[in-house]
Amino acid sequence: MATLTTVGLIIDALLALGLMGLAWRVLANPDLFKAIVLFIAFGLVMALSWVRLEAPDIALAEAAIGAGLTGALLLGAFAKLRNAQTVAAVETSGTAHGTAHGIRSIALLIFILLLATGLGYVVWSLPAEDIGLSDAVAAHLDTSGVSNPVTAVLLNFRGYDTLLEMMVLLLALLGVWSLGDTAVHRESAPDPVLDTLSRTLTPLLILVAAYLLWAGAHAPGGAFQAGAVLAAAGVLLLLTGWRLPAALAAQPLRLVLVAGPAIFLALAVVTLLMEGRLLQFPPAWAGRLILVIETAATISIGVTLVALFRGAPPADEDRQ
Amino acid sequence: MNAAFFYAIAGVVLFSLGLHALIMHRHLLRKILALNVMGSGVFLMLAALAKRTGTTIPDPVPHAMVITGIVVAVAATALALVLMLRLSAATGHAVLPDEEHE
Amino acid sequence: MIDYLTFVLLIGGGGFFLAGTVGLVRFPDVYSRLHALTKADNVGLGLMVAGLAVQAESWAVVGKLLLIWMLVLLAGASVSYLVAQGALQRRIRPWQR
Numbered sequence: 215m216a217t218l219t220t221v222g223l224i225i226d227a228l229l230a231l232g233l234m235g236l237a238w239r240v241l242a243n244p245d246l247f248k249a250i251v252l253f254i255a256f257g258l259v260m261a262l263s264w265v266r267l268e269a270p271d272i273a274l275a276e277a278a279i280g281a282g283l284t285g286a287l288l289l290g291a292f293a294k295l296r297n298a299q300t301v302a303a304v305e306t307s308g309t310a311h312g313t314a315h316g317i318r319s320i321a322l323l324i325f326i327l328l329l330a331t332g333l334g335y336v337v338w339s340l341p342a343e344d345i346g347l348s349d350a351v352a353a354h355l356d357t358s359g360v361s362n363p364v365t366a367v368l369l370n371f372r373g374y375d376t377l378l379e380m381m382v383l384l385l386a387l388l389g390v391w392s393l394g395d396t397a398v399h400r401e402s403a404p405d406p407v408l409d410t411l412s413r414t415l416t417p418l419l420i421l422v423a424a425y426l427l428w429a430g431a432h433a434p435g436g437a438f439q440a441g442a443v444l445a446a447a448g449v450l451l452l453l454t455g456w457r458l459p460a461a462l463a464a465q466p467l468r469l470v471l472v473a474g475p476a477i478f479l480a481l482a483v484v485t486l487l488m489e490g491r492l493l494q495f496p497p498a499w500a501g502r503l504i505l506v507i508e509t510a511a512t513i514s515i516g517v518t519l520v521a522l523f524r525g526a527p528p529a530d531e532d533r534q
Numbered sequence: 535m536n537a538a539f540f541y542a543i544a545g546v547v548l549f550s551l552g553l554h555a556l557i558m559h560r561h562l563l564r565k566i567l568a569l570n571v572m573g574s575g576v577f578l579m580l581a582a583l584a585k586r587t588g589t590t591i592p593d594p595v596p597h598a599m600v601i602t603g604i605v606v607a608v609a610a611t612a613l614a615l616v617l618m619l620r621l622s623a624a625t626g627h628a629v630l631p632d633e634e635h636e
Numbered sequence: 637m638i639d640y641l642t643f644v645l646l647i648g649g650g651g652f653f654l655a656g657t658v659g660l661v662r663f664p665d666v667y668s669r670l671h672a673l674t675k676a677d678n679v680g681l682g683l684m685v686a687g688l689a690v691q692a693e694s695w696a697v698v699g700k701l702l703l704i705w706m707l708v709l710l711a712g713a714s715v716s717y718l719v720a721q722g723a724l725q726r727r728i729r730p731w732q733r
Contacts, residue, residue, distance in 0.1 A: 382606055
């Protein structure tokens with residue numbers, strides 16, 4: 215088995231080098247479109263690295279959100295930018311011009327090199343074995359209500375962070391909605407292949423999201439990964455030109471968006487009143503409570519991510 | 535020689551590359567790309583250092599933090615992109631106003 | 637014995653992926669690149685799925701692996717069609733010798 219560990223080491227070295235090389239190409243490529251596409255590839259190689267680092271939950275989240283959704287957001291913004299400007303203006307990589315800035319760029323380079331060397335040295339001199347918190351988590355895992363340690367940490371031990379994270383998602387959506395103009399939607403028949411693809415995939419994606427949500431309790435998965443798969447279904451529908459009917463786009467949409475954080479917050483207040491500590495789940499109820507929170511969170515996260523991709527707020531009747 | 539340290543050093547390099555690009559480039563979309571690369575570097579460092587537990591499972595707390603970070607990063611990217619589009623619609627270039635005249 | 641079969645299938649799948657990537661890099665225009673990519677990658681993934689299915693503990697896992705392969709086939713075919721459509725609309729001519 216020694217050959218297996220050497221092969222593993224070689225793969226790890228190759229992946230790490232590949233990541234650094236890809237990042238260089240992403241940041242130094244003069245063509246912005248190529249840079250964005252390379253960034254999506256970078257995200258997928260990162261997903262491979264997460265698998266090598268024994269972090270399958272992160273791999274799922276990175277592939278769906280980090281590579282997929284971020285790539286879709288970047289490409290959409292690039293397309294809107296290119297429509298509004300001449301191509302030449304967009305392609306400007308715009309590094310500082312003129313020799314007066316030569317000194318500044320050299321100073322910046324030296325600073326970055328010093329920072330990188332210092333950080334690298336600090337990281338390298340860390341102890342090779344550090345048990346961290348994995349023992350503490352393993353000791354309390356049976357009182358947490360789930361058997362996947364990452365889900366236990368996310369929704370029970372560090373549930374407060376997850377509550378705040380969902381608030382952050384909602385805040386970002388509020389920001390995007392206050393800044394975007396209500397887009398005019400032109401009715402156009404989608405390409406029949408795209409149409410068929412979305413019709414086939416959307417129910418399957420919803421099923422996969424439900425499976426990921428359920429499996430998150432005992433296997434890699436969970437609310438964020440399931441929400442990201444739901445968001446993928448929503449983005450696919452948006453790309454075929456489908457829009458939410460106006461009746462659903464006003465109150466029901468806002469209700470669904472708020473439902474996840476609201477239920478989580480309500481549970482936090484209830485546990486505060488009943489147990490004296492915020493988000494202190496009683497061990498007998500913990501599994502069921504986590505499932506309730508995760509279900510609401512999945513739907514909210516999926517809809518929020520789709521709304522973030524759409525960018526424009528839904529047209530309101532009482533808005534001028 | 536732990537394999538996890540390869541990734542931790544790669545994370546440091548990613549962070550530095552991203553920071554350099556963030557300061558050097560003027561176009562806002564490139565700055566957003568640089569921010570994302572920096573974020574990925576930090577996540578890589580966190581998860582790589584979480585693998586040092588020896589024979590037991592990797593430390594799940596940094597994993598949870600990284601998942602949280604990925605979701606927050608996508609939310610911040612979405613908001614940053616909308617800001618960039620607004621700025622470019624208002625001024626005509628996707629460049630910060632104080633850097634436009636350099 | 638099963639492990640050797642898995643080994644052979646996985647390496648074979650990897651070889652097909654390598655061939656597809658060489659095609660992506662070396663072919664002269666977008667249409668031939670799409671052709672190389674989707675065909676080679678589908679077969680490569682099929683071989684890898686077969687290699688993993690041999691190791692599976694239950695038929696449910698085999699079913700899930702096959703579903704993954706079907707989904708990649710579906711998505712790959714549709715997306716390559718859409719990319720070729722987009723290229724045609726941008727008047728990119730197929731490479732003539």
